[in-house]
Amino acid sequence: MSKRKKCTVCDKALAACICQHITKIDSAIELIILQHPSEVKNAIGTARILNLSLPQCQIIIGEDFTGNAQLNDRLNDPTKQCFLLYPSEDSIAAETLAGNENLDVDNGALDTHINRTFILLDGTWRKAFKMYQSSVNLQSIPAVRLNAQQQSQYTIRQTSIEGGLSTVEAGFLLLSTLDQDKHKYQPLLTAFEYMINFQIAQMPEGLFNKNYK
Ligand SMILES: [Zn+2]
Numbered sequence: 001m002s003k004r005k006k007c008t009v010c011d012k013a014l015a016a017c018i019c020q021h022i023t024k025i026d027s028a029i030e031l032i033i034l035q036h037p038s039e040v041k042n043a044i045g046t047a048r049i050l051n052l053s054l055p056q057c058q059i060i061i062g063e064d065f066t067g068n069a070q071l072n073d074r075l076n077d078p079t080k081q082c083f084l085l086y087p088s089e090d091s092i093a094a095e096t097l098a099g100n101e102n103l104d105v106d107n108g109a110l111d112t113h114i115n116r117t118f119i120l121l122d123g124t125w126r127k128a129f130k131m132y133q134s135s136v137n138l139q140s141i142p143a144v145r146l147n148a149q150q151q152s153q154y155t156i157r158q159t160s161i162e163g164g165l166s167t168v169e170a171g172f173l174l175l176s177t178l179d180q181d182k183h184k185y186q187p188l189l190t191a192f193e194y195m196i197n198f199q200i201a202q203m204p205e206g207l208f209n210k211n212y213k
Protein backbone atom coordinates (compact mmCIF):
# COMPACT_ATOMS: atom_id res chain seq x y z
CA MET A 1 0.00 0.00 0.00
CA SER A 2 1.27 3.43 -0.82
CA LYS A 3 1.84 5.86 1.99
CA ARG A 4 -0.46 8.81 1.48
CA LYS A 5 0.42 12.19 2.84
CA LYS A 6 -1.79 13.18 5.71
CA CYS A 7 -2.91 16.45 7.23
CA THR A 8 -1.20 16.68 10.62
CA VAL A 9 -4.22 18.34 12.20
CA CYS A 10 -7.22 16.25 11.14
CA ASP A 11 -5.19 13.16 10.24
CA LYS A 12 -7.11 12.69 6.98
CA ALA A 13 -5.40 12.30 3.61
CA LEU A 14 -4.35 15.77 2.38
CA ALA A 15 -6.94 15.73 -0.39
CA ALA A 16 -9.60 14.80 2.13
CA CYS A 17 -8.56 17.32 4.80
CA ILE A 18 -11.62 18.55 6.70
CA CYS A 19 -9.91 21.35 8.64
CA GLN A 20 -11.43 24.23 6.73
CA HIS A 21 -14.89 22.81 7.39
CA ILE A 22 -14.38 22.64 11.14
CA THR A 23 -15.98 25.31 13.30
CA LYS A 24 -14.85 25.72 16.89
CA ILE A 25 -17.86 25.41 19.18
CA ASP A 26 -17.86 27.09 22.55
CA SER A 27 -19.18 24.19 24.63
CA ALA A 28 -18.54 23.66 28.32
CA ILE A 29 -19.51 19.99 28.17
CA GLU A 30 -16.58 17.61 28.45
CA LEU A 31 -16.39 14.61 26.16
CA ILE A 32 -14.09 11.61 26.26
CA ILE A 33 -14.18 9.40 23.17
CA LEU A 34 -13.00 5.85 23.71
CA GLN A 35 -11.89 4.76 20.29
CA HIS A 36 -11.58 1.13 19.27
CA PRO A 37 -8.17 0.49 17.62
CA SER A 38 -9.94 -0.59 14.42
CA GLU A 39 -11.31 2.96 14.04
CA VAL A 40 -7.94 4.71 14.27
CA LYS A 41 -7.12 4.37 10.58
CA ASN A 42 -10.68 4.62 9.31
CA ALA A 43 -10.53 7.33 6.60
CA ILE A 44 -14.16 8.16 7.27
CA GLY A 45 -14.00 8.05 11.05
CA THR A 46 -16.00 10.91 12.50
CA ALA A 47 -14.68 11.11 16.10
CA ARG A 48 -12.04 13.53 14.85
CA ILE A 49 -14.75 16.05 13.95
CA LEU A 50 -15.85 16.18 17.60
CA ASN A 51 -12.25 16.33 18.78
CA LEU A 52 -11.38 19.24 16.46
CA SER A 53 -14.59 21.20 17.03
CA LEU A 54 -14.95 21.03 20.80
CA PRO A 55 -12.52 22.61 23.28
CA GLN A 56 -12.97 19.86 25.87
CA CYS A 57 -12.91 16.64 23.92
CA GLN A 58 -10.23 13.99 24.07
CA ILE A 59 -9.79 10.64 22.37
CA ILE A 60 -8.36 7.61 24.18
CA ILE A 61 -7.64 4.50 22.11
CA GLY A 62 -8.21 0.97 23.39
CA GLU A 63 -10.63 -1.91 23.82
CA ASP A 64 -10.50 -2.95 27.46
CA PHE A 65 -10.30 0.23 29.54
CA THR A 66 -10.49 -1.45 32.95
CA GLY A 67 -6.90 -0.55 33.77
CA ASN A 68 -6.64 2.63 31.68
CA ALA A 69 -5.01 5.21 33.97
CA GLN A 70 -6.07 8.21 31.88
CA LEU A 71 -9.72 7.16 32.04
CA ASN A 72 -9.60 6.00 35.65
CA ASP A 73 -8.11 9.33 36.76
CA ARG A 74 -11.17 11.01 35.32
CA LEU A 75 -13.62 8.49 36.73
CA ASN A 76 -12.08 8.89 40.19
CA ASP A 77 -11.94 12.69 40.07
CA PRO A 78 -14.41 13.90 42.74
CA THR A 79 -15.00 17.13 40.82
CA LYS A 80 -16.32 15.23 37.79
CA GLN A 81 -19.39 13.21 37.28
CA CYS A 82 -19.02 10.81 34.39
CA PHE A 83 -21.76 9.38 32.22
CA LEU A 84 -21.44 6.77 29.50
CA LEU A 85 -23.48 7.16 26.34
CA TYR A 86 -24.76 3.61 26.10
CA PRO A 87 -28.30 2.28 25.73
CA SER A 88 -28.14 -0.20 28.63
CA GLU A 89 -31.36 -1.30 30.32
CA ASP A 90 -30.98 1.10 33.23
CA SER A 91 -29.79 4.04 31.13
CA ILE A 92 -31.32 7.44 31.76
CA ALA A 93 -32.70 9.61 28.97
CA ALA A 94 -30.37 12.45 27.95
CA GLU A 95 -33.35 14.84 28.13
CA THR A 96 -33.55 14.36 31.89
CA LEU A 97 -30.07 15.86 32.24
CA ALA A 98 -30.82 18.84 30.01
CA GLY A 99 -30.57 22.15 31.76
CA ASN A 100 -29.62 20.48 35.06
CA GLU A 101 -26.04 21.48 34.62
CA ASN A 102 -24.82 20.14 37.93
CA LEU A 103 -27.39 17.61 38.95
CA ASP A 104 -25.79 14.90 41.03
CA VAL A 105 -27.78 11.86 39.94
CA ASP A 106 -26.77 9.84 42.99
CA ASN A 107 -28.57 12.00 45.48
CA GLY A 108 -30.56 14.37 43.31
CA ALA A 109 -28.82 17.37 44.85
CA LEU A 110 -27.39 20.29 42.95
CA ASP A 111 -23.67 20.52 43.36
CA THR A 112 -21.99 23.46 41.71
CA HIS A 113 -18.53 21.93 42.08
CA ILE A 114 -19.27 18.94 39.89
CA ASN A 115 -18.57 19.05 36.16
CA ARG A 116 -20.16 16.51 33.92
CA THR A 117 -18.11 14.41 31.53
CA PHE A 118 -19.73 12.28 28.86
CA ILE A 119 -17.97 9.21 27.53
CA LEU A 120 -18.67 7.97 24.00
CA LEU A 121 -17.67 4.64 22.48
CA ASP A 122 -16.27 4.95 18.96
CA GLY A 123 -16.55 1.70 17.05
CA THR A 124 -19.10 -0.40 15.21
CA TRP A 125 -22.03 -1.61 17.30
CA ARG A 126 -20.29 -4.95 17.77
CA LYS A 127 -16.99 -3.35 18.81
CA ALA A 128 -18.71 -0.93 21.16
CA PHE A 129 -20.51 -3.84 22.80
CA LYS A 130 -17.19 -5.61 23.27
CA MET A 131 -15.60 -2.48 24.76
CA TYR A 132 -18.47 -2.17 27.22
CA GLN A 133 -18.39 -5.84 28.16
CA SER A 134 -14.66 -5.92 28.78
CA SER A 135 -14.34 -2.54 30.52
CA VAL A 136 -15.57 -3.18 34.05
CA ASN A 137 -15.09 0.47 35.03
CA LEU A 138 -17.58 1.60 32.38
CA GLN A 139 -20.31 -0.63 33.74
CA SER A 140 -20.45 1.11 37.10
CA ILE A 141 -21.03 4.66 35.88
CA PRO A 142 -24.49 5.94 34.94
CA ALA A 143 -25.46 5.28 31.34
CA VAL A 144 -27.28 7.82 29.20
CA ARG A 145 -29.32 7.06 26.12
CA LEU A 146 -30.42 9.24 23.24
CA ASN A 147 -34.02 9.80 22.34
CA ALA A 148 -35.04 6.94 20.03
CA GLN A 149 -37.38 9.10 18.02
CA GLN A 150 -34.74 11.76 17.40
CA GLN A 151 -32.29 9.04 16.56
CA SER A 152 -34.54 7.59 13.87
CA GLN A 153 -34.93 11.05 12.36
CA TYR A 154 -31.22 10.96 11.74
CA THR A 155 -30.91 7.36 10.63
CA ILE A 156 -33.19 7.97 7.65
CA ARG A 157 -30.74 10.49 6.29
CA GLN A 158 -28.50 9.24 3.56
CA THR A 159 -25.48 9.86 5.75
CA SER A 160 -26.38 7.50 8.52
CA ILE A 161 -24.92 4.10 9.08
CA GLU A 162 -26.87 0.90 9.35
CA GLY A 163 -27.99 0.07 12.83
CA GLY A 164 -26.96 3.28 14.49
CA LEU A 165 -25.53 6.73 14.30
CA SER A 166 -22.00 7.73 13.47
CA THR A 167 -20.04 8.99 16.46
CA VAL A 168 -20.34 12.63 15.40
CA GLU A 169 -24.11 12.31 14.92
CA ALA A 170 -24.44 10.72 18.36
CA GLY A 171 -22.29 13.53 19.79
CA PHE A 172 -24.45 16.13 18.07
CA LEU A 173 -27.67 14.66 19.46
CA LEU A 174 -26.24 14.31 22.95
CA LEU A 175 -24.76 17.82 23.15
CA SER A 176 -27.72 19.57 21.53
CA THR A 177 -30.07 17.74 23.91
CA LEU A 178 -28.02 18.61 26.99
CA ASP A 179 -27.63 22.25 25.99
CA GLN A 180 -31.10 22.41 24.42
CA ASP A 181 -29.51 24.11 21.44
CA LYS A 182 -29.39 22.45 18.02
CA HIS A 183 -28.17 25.56 16.25
CA LYS A 184 -25.01 25.78 18.33
CA TYR A 185 -23.92 22.26 17.38
CA GLN A 186 -25.02 22.33 13.74
CA PRO A 187 -21.41 22.86 12.50
CA LEU A 188 -20.66 19.29 13.60
CA LEU A 189 -23.16 17.97 11.07
CA THR A 190 -21.99 20.42 8.42
CA ALA A 191 -18.43 19.08 8.68
CA PHE A 192 -19.74 15.52 8.72
CA GLU A 193 -21.80 16.05 5.57
CA TYR A 194 -18.82 17.59 3.81
CA MET A 195 -16.71 14.57 4.72
CA ILE A 196 -19.30 12.06 3.55
CA ASN A 197 -20.01 13.91 0.32
CA PHE A 198 -16.30 14.07 -0.40
CA GLN A 199 -15.95 10.32 0.13
CA ILE A 200 -18.94 9.57 -2.06
CA ALA A 201 -17.46 11.74 -4.82
CA GLN A 202 -14.23 9.72 -4.64
CA MET A 203 -15.89 6.41 -5.25
CA PRO A 204 -17.54 4.84 -8.26
CA GLU A 205 -21.30 4.85 -7.92
CA GLY A 206 -22.68 2.16 -5.64
CA LEU A 207 -19.32 1.41 -4.07
CA PHE A 208 -19.69 3.70 -1.09
CA ASN A 209 -19.83 1.36 1.85
CA LYS A 210 -21.43 2.74 4.94
CA ASN A 211 -18.50 1.73 7.04
CA TYR A 212 -17.94 5.00 8.75
CA LYS A 213 -18.32 5.63 12.42
ZN1 LIG B 1 -6.84 18.71 7.98
